[in-house]
Amino acid sequence: MLSLLVRRTAQMLFVMAGISILVFLIFFATPGSDPASRIAGRNASPEVLAAVRHDFGLDRPLPVQYALMMQHLFITHDLTSFVNRGQRVIPEVIEAAPVTLSLVLGAAVFWVIGSIGIGVLAAATRDSVVDRLLMAAGLIGISMPVYWLGEIVNLVTQSRFHDTWLFSWVPPLGYTAFTEDPWLWFKTLLLPWMTLAILYIGLYGRVLRANLVEAMQEDYIRTARAKGLSESRILLHHALRTSLIAFVTLFGLDFGALVGGGALLTEVVFGLQGVGKLTYDALRNLDLPVIMATVMYASFFVVFANALVDITYATLDPRVRLA
């Protein structure tokens, strides 16, 4: 188990290093235009351009530039936005992080609970109307752009039906910290959580159902039946436990997509000032330092979360621990 931990951590660091190099290459080494003018933003004066060249060492060899970039990003934290006149980027990112974390972790909870519920229910009522309806709903969930769904949710809850008892509790768009007002925090995030989770509930509900149905054909299920166990115990303790393993593996992969894409779009649509919204604003303004920072920090977070998931996977599946 310990060797697994060490190996996985080493792998995680390797990947993080690789990602940082890739980000560096994309932003600094893509042929086509001068990185300085890209970073400095539109209408940059020659002095600013010169300052950028100096700060990032653009006249020095690539490895030095890489080192300088990493320093600005992680050590000195003094990366500044040129579009927003000297605004320190890293503190901005750190300040926006709790919003994104609240969104992402809450959505993950909904995602896991929702998809396990749907998967188990669909597998238990296999081939019935309930099963078909659930799978159809899941399929539709997978096919919707999350930002579009968010806009429709807003349309319904903020505008069209806002005055009905159904949605009058929905607060106006924007974020309130948990520390300020926990109940308001919850109410603000409830709809974004569900919107973000629908895509993944649909996907994972289907995958889990397929895994469960397959697991129920296995020999050990026949044994469990021969032991005189009830069908529900067999489904929940034997089939589900074994199927959760595959579930957890996939979870790690999609968590990255959730953070990188889904969360960003959801923050934009629901007016939550998280890292995603920050990135979005930077995209509209072509504020490259901000984008570099958010991409880097978000990617690292995802890689770290994946490593955590992998280690959980090892606890769930004893066969992996010895590997």
Place this chain on the structure above:
Amino acid sequence: MEGALLDVRDLRVSFRTERGLLRAVDTISFRVDTHEIVGVVGESGSGKTVSLMSVMGLITDPNAVIEGSILYKGRELVGLSQRQLRSVRGSEIAMIFQDPMTALTPVYTIGWQIEEQIRAHLDLSRTQARRRAIELLGEVGIADPASAVDRFPHELSGGMRQRAFIAMALSCKPSLLIADEPTTALDVTVQAQILELLGKLRRDFGSSIIIVTHDLGVVAEIADRVMVMYAGRIVERVSKRDIFTRPWHPYTWGLHDSIPPLQGKKPHRLPSIPGSPPSLTSLPPGCAFSPRCRYRFDRCAERPALEGEEGHAAACHLSLEERARLYASRRREAP
């Protein structure tokens, strides 16, 4: 005749398929008494596994049709609800399967799985169940049961896994144990140990055992009586000794001949039964074995009944004298 432990009468198991009705088990009858070990011999597709799975109602295919009567201790099992069957499974009748690697849930320790079985039928606390599990593992010959109980199935060797499986099956002291090819997936040396264990169980636990196998050697080792099945039908019912000294069915002769002889002249080529097992959706109208039978004649177009004497019966139209003559001439033939 007093009531048997298991009395199967006219059992028929069919499956509705796209290609028609598949008769996996075609009207078989047999009984198992207490303290008996009955062997069921046949090729794959002979219906041996299906008939025994239907004893416990383990056939979950919605296209399956089960008819006939299965009396266990006088109680009719055919037609029971799943809930009623659950009280029988594991506690009265237990089953062990061919490959213990795939037949045990990979994510739980064997101790956990044995405890689960115990607590499903007996009212014991966790600690009591665990103690019982360790006891059982010791009784089936696993060394250091106290640490084995916390191992996962993949951490044990094949032989130990099968022993653990047997321990689990016996945990509620079933009166009948059905063993479906318990040694097929194991090495030959381990096979012998497992068979010895099963024999010991009959002595110590008093359970009857039905052992399914395609290997006559296994039968020779521990069975008291043997049932030979072909294409879903019983073709011969015989005692262990008679199956080797005076078998009464051409199929059994064929099974015999394919065992390499220990003494005598080394055969040029190991004889095998010509042809291949029939497709169960397109069986011939009479004797199922006739297409492959050297001795078939026109009466074989009619299905033969299982006839004979007490303790020995076969389904063949050839007269007993004829069969004795043919068998003797086979023994004299150089292979």
Place this chain on the structure above:
Amino acid sequence: MTESPPAPSEPGQAYSGRVEPPAMGPWARALRLLAADRAAMLSLALLAMITALCLAAPLYATYVAHTDPFVSNVDGEITLRGKRVPVVQPSTEGLGLGSAPLGPTWEIGNFLLGADEQGRDIAARLLYGGRNSLLIAGASTVLCLVLAALTGLVAGFFGGFVDTVISRVLDVLWAFPIYLLAISLSIVLITKGFDIGPISISAGSLALPILIIGIVYVPYVARPIRGQVLSLKESEFVLAATALGVPAQRILLRDILPHVMTTLIVFVPLLMAINMLTESALSFLSIGVQPPDASWGTIIQDGTNLIYTRPMVAIAPGIAIVLTVLSLNLLGDGVRDALDPRSKLRLR
């Protein structure tokens, strides 16, 4: 005394009187299965219809709607039920600032779905946008599959150092959250275009989203392909071919490629669905399709400001996306079931 038994017939001759139909080739069988899958066939029909409609965009714009959906039409007027109505009116809501474009008229050819803030016909824009969305989804899928097949085949087949290098690169690319990678590449390329040696792509070209989306999903496909090639390499028929002295290229082409083709074909509809969603997200973020071109994603972005007043502008393209992606997913399920009902490949 009984009759002497008749001479035995040929050994191995079963008694069956039935004749088995001749075996069908695997592709023919797969097509048969697919054709029998109602959901898949319905989806295919829907996709064909959507594609046809979108391809007919110029026809609709010119002959039916008589508008140019790319030209600002803020002062335009149309005839609605006999009356002349302005396409864009000043808004009476809120502070009186902003504009309220025409809502859906539900008359074909006459601003069927209404107008956007620039007074452009949404229905016509929807069709034109569909062309771009479909084109980008399709082209990026092809690009991705070609690159992934090459990468997976080379890595899996040649193994050793080549495989290690390729796998490490794929690992890093794979770990990079897809949308963030796409955003990074887009932001860098969208502004100034792409200019390496002989290849020059201008900033507003559709080739940029195609390129970016195509590259970003390469690890997603290359890894399963590599895995498949690795296991095929160990299979008996490949070992037999090697033992017979068949040269490596022939083994690759004749023995391994057909199986890989199956995987790729299953990926086509599924990847198209994913790519369409990715393109729409990038376009929504203004870093996908660039004006003056439109795609379903950009139209949703156009409709964001109008979501409470003229929701149809944002809703209509979303419905188009949902229908298309749903059909692609259903078709993808059908194709996968037809080609390998026992598929162990975990595709989503």
